[in-house]
Amino acid sequence: MIKNRLIPTLALAGATSLAAMLTPVAAKxxxxxxxxxxxxxxxxxxxxxxxxxxxxxxxxxxxxxxxxxxxxxxxxxxxxxxxxxxxxxxxxxxxxxxxxxxxxxxxxxxxxxxxxxxxxxxxxxxxxxxxxxxxxxxxxxxxxxxxxxxxxxxxxxxxxxxxxxxxxxxxxxxxxxxxQTAQQVPEPASLFGLGVLGTLGAASTLKRKLKPSKSAEKETTKVG
Incomplete structure (x- = not known):
């Protein structure tokens, strides 16, 4: 149940993060x-x-x-x-x-x-x-x-x-x-890539950690 709830939550967080990056920000x-x-x-x-x-x-x-x-x-x-x-x-x-x-x-x-x-x-x-x-x-x-x-x-x-x-x-x-001071303006594409990769990487890692091993599944079946 925890696994099933966390994965969609991460996906939603990633989508929210992506939307934030794509939202126009007033130029300084x-x-x-x-x-x-x-x-x-x-x-x-x-x-x-x-x-x-x-x-x-x-x-x-x-x-x-x-x-x-x-x-x-x-x-x-x-x-x-x-x-x-x-x-x-x-x-x-x-x-x-x-x-x-x-x-x-x-x-x-x-x-x-x-x-x-x-x-x-x-x-x-x-x-x-x-x-x-x-x-x-x-x-x-x-x-x-x-x-x-x-x-x-x-x-x-x-x-x-x-x-x-x-x-x-x-x-x-x-x-x-x-x-007065030269400003470094980040490339939107690079920010987009970092955000997406970071979100996907976190979701993938957590999914691997939460996935039960086959031996654990067998033991659970025997106990039942």
């Missing part, structure tokens, strides 16, 4: 270090700090979704004056038509790119949440030049005093940040 956000600098004429700017993004590839469309940035802690410095940037937004029109802003977050790097054509631009903005319409922001991506009608890849900032703009060309794709 990786912290990336950002250290960028650019200049325009006599104006200089830099952007340093960290951003958090879960590992994965994200395509941000004209609706502004998805927004994969879970935490922003950046300092924008323009001509020696620092400003805090703590959020990422995609203002209306910053990604137009079929334009796409691409974010690729791996265990080691955070890469930005765009997929644009015609007059469809794609850019994202880092800004200060307490000053959403003010002069503390940094943008990167593909812009539509209003004078030439051409698409150009730029990064730039707007900051006080006088809404100073510092804009420079950028090559896309660009490595925007590097992971």
């Amino acid at each position: 956000a990786i912290t990336y270090t950002v250290n960028r600098s650019w200049s325009s004429g006599s104006d200089n700017a830099s952007l340093v700090g960290t951003v958090d993004v879960p590992i994965g590839s994200y395509t941000i469309n004209s609706t502004g979704t998805p927004n994969p940035f879970t935490n922003v802690n950046l300092t924008l410095t323009v001509n020696g004056t620092p400003f805090t940037l703590d959020t990422v937004v995609i203002p209306s029109g910053s990604i137009s038509g079929t334009g796409q802003f691409l974010v690729n977050a791996t265990s080691s790097t955070l890469t930005f790119n765009t997929n644009v054509s015609g007059f469809n631009a794609a850019r994202v903005r880092f800004q200060n949440s307490g000053n959403p319409f003010g002069n503390r922001r940094y943008e990167i991506g593909t812009f539509l030049n209003p004078f030439t009608g051409q698409l150009v890849n730029l990064e730039g900032s707007t900051a006080s005093p006088g809404f100073t703009e510092v804009v420079a060309s950028v090559s896309l794709p660009v490595t925007f940040g590097t992971a």
Whole structure:
């Protein structure tokens, strides 16, 4: 009776374990270090700090979704004056038509790119949440030049005093940040195999231990 109860129990435990392994788990956000600098004429700017993004590839469309940035802690410095940037937004029109802003977050790097054509631009903005319409922001991506009608890849900032703009060309794709600590991501297939083999092995071992020998069966028959 014990044997008959234990084997199904092990099978159920194995199935439960397998189901747990197959259940999707929210990806953990990786912290990336950002250290960028650019200049325009006599104006200089830099952007340093960290951003958090879960590992994965994200395509941000004209609706502004998805927004994969879970935490922003950046300092924008323009001509020696620092400003805090703590959020990422995609203002209306910053990604137009079929334009796409691409974010690729791996265990080691955070890469930005765009997929644009015609007059469809794609850019994202880092800004200060307490000053959403003010002069503390940094943008990167593909812009539509209003004078030439051409698409150009730029990064730039707007900051006080006088809404100073510092804009420079950028090559896309660009490595925007590097992971503070490289993350080892286990292969799902290997986890699956270990779980199944472990469960089957335990059940097989217990079954052998619980199976009575032929001599024991004969002795039991004689006693009866």
